[in-house]
Amino acid sequence: DVKVTQSSRYLVKRTGEKVFLECVQDMDHENMFWYRQDPGLGLRLIYFSYDVKMKEKGDIPEGYSVSREKKERFSLILESASTNQTSMYLCASSFGSGGPGEFFGPGTRLTVL
Amino acid sequence: KQEVTQIPAALSVPEGENLVLNCSFTDSAIYNLQWFRQDPGKGLTSLLLIQSSQREQTSGRLNASLDKSSGRSTLYIAASQPGDSATYLCAVRGATNKLIFGTGTLLAVQP
Numbered sequence: 001d002v003k004v005t006q007s008s009r010y011l012v013k014r015t016g017e018k019v020f021l022e023c024v025q026d027m028d029h030e031n032m033f034w035y036r037q038d039p040g041l042g043l044r045l046i047y048f049s050y051d052v053k054m055k056e057k058g059d060i061p062e063g064y065s066v067s068r069e070k071k072e073r074f075s076l077i078l079e080s081a082s083t084n085q086t087s088m089y090l091c092a093s094s095f096g097s098g099g100p101g102e103f104f105g106p107g108t109r110l111t112v113l
Numbered sequence: 114k115q116e117v118t119q120i121p122a123a124l125s126v127p128e129g130e131n132l133v134l135n136c137s138f139t140d141s142a143i144y145n146l147q148w149f150r151q152d153p154g155k156g157l158t159s160l161l162l163i164q165s166s167q168r169e170q171t172s173g174r175l176n177a178s179l180d181k182s183s184g185r186s187t188l189y190i191a192a193s194q195p196g197d198s199a200t201y202l203c204a205v206r207g208a209t210n211k212l213i214f215g216t217g218t219l220l221a222v223q224p
Contacts, residue, residue, distance in 0.1 A: 004156075031210070043202075043214040050210075058211065090156055101147045101162040102212060106155060 003027070004105035006091050012111045016112075019078040021108055023091030031094045032074035032101065035064065036111040043090065049074055081112045115140045115207055119215035126193055127223050130147045134188040134218045136203035141181045147189065147212065148177050148188050149202045161188070 007022035016093040023032065028039030035049040035058075045064040055066050060063075063085060067075045078085055116139045125134050141160070143163045149157040161170045161177040163186070169178040176189040191199060200219050204212040 035210075040216075041217045042202075045211055048211065088154075092157075101145065101159050103159060104149075104157040111155070 004091060004093055004103050006089075006108050007054060008108050009106060010109050011080075012113065013081050014113050017026065017066040017078075017081050019112075019113075021076040021078075021089055021091075021110070021112070023074045023076070023093075023105055024072055025074075025093040026063075026072065027093070027103075028071065028080065028101075029093035029095055030071075031102075033094075034064075034076045035090045035092065036060070037085050037107075046076065057058070064065050074093040083112050086097060086110060086112045115213045116141075117205055117213050117215040119201075119203060119218050121218060122216070123221075125220040128193060128195060130193050131189070131191050132193055132220075132221075134154060134190070134201050134203075134220070136186040136215055138184045138186075138213075140207060141184050142179065143207050144206045144210075146177075146179055146186050146203060146205050147154065148175075151200045151202060151217070153200075159203075171172050176224060179185075190220075193212060193220075195222045195224045198222050201203040204219070 006024045036047045037043045044060050050054045064089045065077045070107045087107045092102040094102040118137045120135045138170045147162045148160045151157050163170050163179040174191040179186045198221050200217045202217045
């Protein structure tokens with residue numbers, strides 16, 4: 001079974017802190033994605049990556065950056081956390097458009113105080 | 114710009130009923146459509162994926178259909194059970210290789 005793991009299930013940080021969210025997949029997927037999910041707004045794509053060291057902006061990249069130094073790991077970085085970044089963060093991975101679709105991690109509930 | 118709509122937003126049915134969840138999308142130029150299930154506070158679990166060349170996919174009590182020309186997909190759940198209670202999301206993948214999600218249908222199956 002494909003496994004996508006995220007470093008924390010729950011995280012509480014203070015405004016202005018630098019926050020790292022880690023995602024690891026074990027199926028050699030080329031593509032990796034970071035989404036945030038908010039009530040009434042659904043899932044929105046923050047950043048995605050098609051390969052190591054490659055990244056592309058999604059729909060809401062402001063205030064975030066990403067890093068993909070190894071194929072299996074995709075990190076989301078909040079350079080200076082703000083209260084409006086309180087959300088559920090979901091990581092996903094996939095082989096691509098012809099594959100079996102995207103597989104999601106369990107999510108990280110981030111609260112910024 | 115692709116938009117995905119799911120109707121109804123919420124549904125409550127008694128156990129044992131067959132039910133249909135609807136998903137519509139505005140741009141028919143898609144590569145595939147994927148149905149997910151999400152339990153409260155959890156990540157998404159992939160249920161079925163339909164490639165653009167396919168009409169339907171089945172897995173156990175679930176059957177998903179796709180009509181690209183009309184921009185519609187349905188998820189049919191047979192003999193519903195309380196354990197089916199969750200939010201169901203559909204998502205389409207287009208030329209950008211990004212998934213565009215609907216806002217989901219919250220299903221409650223009453224014992």
